Each structure stands twice: as structure tokens, then as C-alpha cells.
Amino acid sequence: MISFLGFLLRLAFWLLVAPLLPGIINKVKAWVAGRRGPPTLQLYYDLAKLWRKGVVLSTLASPGFVAGPAVAWVALISAAMLMPLGAAGGALSFRGDVLLLIYLLALARFCTAWAAMETGSAFEGMGAAREVSYAVLSEAALFAAVLALGIHTGSVSLVTMLSPMAGAGALLLAAGLFTVLLAENCRVPFDDPNTHLELTMIHEVMVLDHSGPPLAVILHGASVKLLLFTLLLVQAVLPMGGLSSAGAAGALAAGVLGVTVAVGLVESLMARLAFRRVPLLLTTAFLFCLFALLMAWKGGA
């Protein structure tokens, strides 16, 4: 009963807290630009509104157009449930759960790309092609990061492997994972979440034709993914071993807030990269993670 309650609480955390992050990022951006900006809770209002709206479906779209976002959303929530939350651990932990998490993210990507292709639009085709192509590099970086953590802690399950290394290894890992976070969540400098009508974007262009509840699910899923990566980054580099559980929760929250603000600052201070530079930056992220791996290797030898 307790575990069931814990499960529900955890689900509620992911469902309810995740949409806060994009709001904070937007606030930071507004603050840097000297504007008042939309309310922090704007995404919640948007989601509530979209959830009640009707759906316009392309004449070309199959039922997969609606099923795709649903599957992607379930996959993202399930991946999130595997992610440990500080002392509370994950909803479920087993050897090799980290692989399941990465592949659930891949499933979400497949479904989003599939739904995008349903419309037969060149824009959406472009976005889907970019999304699946850049994923190759970010997945390599993510694997290198996971291997680094695994070698450092001697474990392949998330609960035990998220115990940070010290020094340069942690810094390298932080740089690598932060870049992967930006790429996977379609933030500047990889993508610009503001430009809905440009040729130059990845994620936003894939969801151009979605509306109503499917769009709500997509937006919510994206915020869950952002929180998931933020938590991964924070727990991979922030040492919280000595803290009490309340202190750890506080540190975790502060870490998440810090990363979110950093994303906002990057977004305010940098321009989006030209597309041919994207692979270069992702390769750099991969190399950061690879060097972190080498540090982990050396550290324990």
C-alpha cells in the first residue's frame, strides 16, 4: 500500500512539476531581455486549454498521428519513473534499467517522428530527418556518459550509478551532459523553441500540424523530458552523499533550478548555431563524456 502510494506520489511529481521548467526558462529569458515575460505557470494554462480544444486532423493522417504522441508520452513518463529522485530512488530499479530508460526515450523519438511524417509535409519531414539524425550523436554521448558513471560506481542500475565523481571528471561529465540536454530538448544553440515558423528548427517543426489534446500531450512530454535530463545531470555531478534526506531534496531542487536557469541564460546569450555546426558541437559533447569515462577509468585503477 505504501509503495503504491509512493508510486502515485512520484507520478504526480512528474506530471505536475515538469511543466514548471519551461516557465522558469522563459522567465529567465524575459528577465535578461528586460521584459516582464509570460507567467511562470503559462505552460499549465496552455495545457489546460489545449486539453479542452478540438482536433484538426490532416486528411492524410492515419490513426498513428494521434497514437504516436500518446505512445511517446507514455514512454517519456515511464522513462521518468525509472529516474531516481534523490534519496527516494526510482519507482523500480533493476540491473540494466538505464538501458531501458535510454531506449524508452528512443521510442518516444520514433513515435514523434512517425507522427510528423503522417502529414506528408516537407517541413515536418525536415524536422523528423534532423531529429533522428542528430539523435545518433547524442545517443553516443549519452552512452559514453552512462558508461563513465557505470565504471565510476561499478554498477549498471540507475539508483546506484548516479553517485558523482569528483574533480575534473565531474566537470567534463557536466559539460557533456549539459550539451546533450540542450540538444535532446531542442534548446538553443541546437534549436530555437520560439521560432514556430522557421525552416531552421527540429522539434517544433515536427509538431506543426498537431492540435488539441495530442499537442498538449506532446508539450507535456517535452517538459517531462527536460526535467528528466536535468535530474540526470544534477544527480550525475552533484555530490549529495553526506546530506540528510531533506537536505538532499533541497540540494536536488536547487540543482534543478540552477540547470534550468543556465538553460535560460544560454538561450538568452547565445544564437542558434548554423546547422552544419550542430554535429560538431554534439561530437564535442561526446568527447567530453568520453574523457569523463577515461577519468573514471583512471580514478578507480
Place this chain on the structure above:
Amino acid sequence: MTPGVLLSLAAVGWVVGIASGRWFSRIWLGFTLAGAAAGLGAAVMVLFGGMDWEWRSSVAVGGEPIHLHLDALSALFLALLCGVGGAGAMYARGYWSEEHYPASAPRGRAWWSALLSSMGLVLLSANGLHFLIGWELFTVSAFFLVTLDRQNPEVRAAGWLYLAASHVGTVCLFAFFCTLAARTGSWDLGPMREQVGLAPLFWAALAGFSVKAGVFPLHVWLPSAHANAPSHVSSILSGVAIKMGVYGIVRFSGWLPVPAAAGWVLIGLGATSALLGIAFAFAQSDFKRLLAYCSVENVGVILVGVGGALIAAAHGDEPWGRLALAGALLHVWNHGAFKALLFLGAGSVLHATGTREMSKLGGLWRSMPWTAGLFALGSLAVSGLPPLNGFISEWLVYLGLFEAALGKGPAAWAAIPAAIMLAMAGALAMASFAKAGAMIFLGSPRSHFAAAAHECGLGMRVPMLALAGVCVLMGLAPVLFWPAVARAVGSWHPAWVAAPAPDSMATLGSVHLGFGILVLAGAAWLWRMALGNGLRRGLTWDCGYAAPVARMQYTSSSFGGIVSGWFRWVLQPERKMHRPRGPFPAGALRLERVPETVLERVIGPVGVAILHVSTSVRRLQHGRLQYYILYVVAGLIALGVLVSMGGVP
């Protein structure tokens, strides 16, 4: 019922199939299916029953007494053979039917049974000579199946390429088996790990079997044979025939001593095959070629697992070696199931539209909903995505590699790069199948072939449904299949006797089940929400385009453009550009083609050079007697000079 009885029944069924195939298609189907069921029964008895089956007879074939042997490892492959063989037979009746192909359909049925029997013979024979005979029969029957539609020159070329490449492999196998027989004094096969001197022979076996398995630089025959063969033949080629190469590698790396470098070479070959195979797949615009290259990738995944197991065995690291090998062997089954499903799906599309070019298709989900759904399921499985079977085996291989990396032993040096390369290959596989599924089934039809498509008949749908069911079942309940795989691992390495399924695998299975239910529930709920809120159909909005046409859609090569750019060094794409010029451009053109790089850029030129040299040598042979006498005289004089100068002739 013993395995022996069931195997005899299978043999009877398939031999009757060979005999009756030409004239009686119903009887043929009945006997082939019965044979497949009996063979499957025998395999299941060995895999789950616990006892190996062995039969020696005093009757000699080719001077050697018959010795048949079915242990868990060969039973694993036999089960695959019977499953895919049965499904393909059923599919063939609708797909390659008498009314469409009056000349080749009867031949196809007979050769199908011949292929099944000869592959069965390869799996059962524990005698080098009979193995070779079975291997050759299997190669030849596959050749006749590939060239069923032999009026088409492209098909004939693909068939010849397959036959030539296969025989290059067979030459290596001849060398392997003959040397083995000469060294051991007997053609009899069996465990001989203690005879350390036999280790170098592994390289000959590896070369021979890799050609059949389609390991990366030796895969040259694979894409064109798979693409040009009738689709049910492609499904058994990819699902089972290339696995015979894998079987050979696994079998003889288990029975013979292996050189110290074997594991490292295998893991390297596997990782390279996986990454480059899938890079080629992503760049294809012919959907059957895409599937064929994807087989190169999957064989790579399997070899990574086998190579890992060899390294682990050499270093005495049982736990992770067992995981890697179990993953590899489970992937043999999984790949057989989903790739056969995908090829059968591709066959239905080809049957309905008559083109393999993805850029001419599109929007087929409307006319072929079953095929579209089943192809999508197969795509998810082949991309290794949860909750289907592909993920289970890849997860096991990854877990093995991760544990090896965590050990920080020498094996980690192979495991870390292999894991990262497999991760990239996995992401590319997902990209390839997102592309294939989307280009074929989504959007609007790009040509009139696609617009006039029709759904396949029930006879073709049932085998696809069966294969899809296997994919789902193996994904949701992997522990059911674990004992079989564990026994096969045990018969590969006698010290790694059957272990219970890892706890995490059971957990993963239940997570998959729960996730599967949630996915269905989530999709249904969202669909209901959408319907409840009001659903309107309209033109694709597309940033406000008023009149989108089918030609504006993204095509297969534009979808793969980014990645093809990264792999340009190996893909060597050919481009022909003619930009529109001037205020009134007359025409524009952009052609892009990814060649069969290894074949056209490496093997082709080398072959031409060899031919060139041999042609110039051939000038010596012109049929003029007086010159021949001159050669003899010159030779004698040269010999005389050599002797008189003190050399020993």
C-alpha cells in the same frame, strides 16, 4: 515421441514436399507445414526437455557413416528454420501464386522444400563431409529460389553474384573441413577443445562462414540477392540462411579451440558491420535493399555478442560472457522473426504496387492498413525499442558489454567502443525504419502505383500475423524463452551450464507487459479525448500552404541526407546535379545514388585487374604448334643452363 521420430517425420514431410511441390500445391503446403511443425517439435523437445539427440548409423554416404546430432545450439537454429520456413511456405502460396507465375511457382515450391531440408541437414550433421554436402545443397537451392524470376536480367545478375560469393566462402570451408579431417584423422565432428593445435583453423572457418553471414566487407552478395529475390525467399534468406553462417561461427568456436585473437576480431567485425551496415541501410531508397543492409547490422550485433563471449571465455569471466552470448543467440531468433515479418510486409507492398522505390510510394496505410500496422510493429522491433523482442536481446548484449566495461579488465577495451558503436547503430536503425515506414505508408501517394495499391490476401496476412505475434510474445515474456537460450549457451561452453534467468530479465519482462498495456490505454484515451472534443479533417496545414502536392513531400534521400553526409567516406554517393539557371530555367535535375561501394569500388576493380592480367597471359596460348615447341625447347635450354651452372633443378 522422441526427437528422432519427429525429425524423421520432418524429413518425410519435406521430401514429400520436394516431390509433390511441382504439381500439387495444397499437398505441398500441407506436408511442408507438417514437416516444419515436426521439426519445431523436435527442437523444442531438445531445447526444453534437456536431452541432446544423437544418431549414428552404419550406412555410409560418400564413404562416411551417417552421424546426426541435435544439441541445444543446433536446435535453436532448427526452431528458427522451421518457424520462418513454415510462415514463408504459407505466404508463398498467395504471393508467388500459380496464376501470376505459372512457370516459376511450381519450381519455387519444390526448391523451397529442398532449401528447408538442406539447411536442416547442415544443422543436424556431425560429420564434416555431410556438413559440406548439406551446405552446398543449401547454397544451390537458395540460388534457384533467388532466380525464380529469371526472365529479369537483374535477378540473374543477383543470382550469379550470390552463387559466386557463396562459393568463395565454400572454398574456405572446404579448406577448413579437409584440414580438420586430415589433422584429426576423421571427418567426425564434435567437441575437440583440447587439441590446441587446431586453433588456427578457426580463421578459415570464420572466412567461410562470414561470407554467408554477410559480415561487413564480405556482404557484397547480400543486398542484391535479398532485393531481387521474391520476398518470401528474401525473408528466409535474411531470417535463416545468413544465420547458418552465424551457426557455423558459433558452432565451431564452441567445438574447436580458438586463437587468442578470435574474440577481439569477432567483436571488431561485429561492431563495424553493425555501424556501417546500418549506415548503408539508411542511405538506400529501395526498401528491400534497406532491409537487406539492416540484416548486415543485425548480424553485427550477434557477432558482438559472440565475440564478447569468446573474450570472456578466454579470461574466465563467466557472468558477462554468458549474458553476451545469450543476447546474441536470442537475437538470432528475434532477428529471424522481425526481419521475416518485415520482408513479408515488403512483399505485400511490392505485390500491390510493383515498385521497390520508396520515393514512388507513400500513403499506403489507407489501402493496406494491415500491412502498414504489421510493418510498423516490425519496425519498432527491429529498432530494438521496448516493449518488443528486439530490445530484449540488445539489452542482454549491452548488459554483457557494460559488465565487461565495469570489470576494467582487458575486455573493457573491446566492450566500451563496441557498446558505443552499437548505440549509434541502434539510433541509426531507428532512423532507417522511421524513414522506411514513413516513406512507404505515410503521407500521400507519390505515384499512380501507390494510389492503386490493394491489401494483401488472408493467406499472406496470416503468416505475418503469426510472426508479429512471436515478436510481441518474446518481448512481453522473455523469461519463457530463457531456458532454451541458456541451454544453447551451455552446449556452446560446457562450463557455462544452464543458469536461471537473471532477475532483472524477469523484471524487464513485467515492465514491458505493464508498459504495453499503458501504451494501448494511453492511445485509446487520447483518441477518445480527441473524438470527444470534436475532430475535424483538413488539409495539412504545413505553414499555410494552400495546395500541397505529393511531390513536395520529403523523399527517402532527403530524409537520409544528413547521415549520408557523415558517412560519405564509405558510402561514396554518386551525384548528378543540373541546377536551374537563368530567368526562364529550362530544366533541373538532381540524381543521387548510393552504389554498392564494396562491390563497385573494391571488388569490381580488383576483379577487372585480375581479368586484365590473365587476358594478357592468355596471349601465350594461341594454338600454334611451332611456338609451343619453341616454349618447350626454350624451357629445356633454360633448365640445362641452370643445371650446368650448379643449381639444383
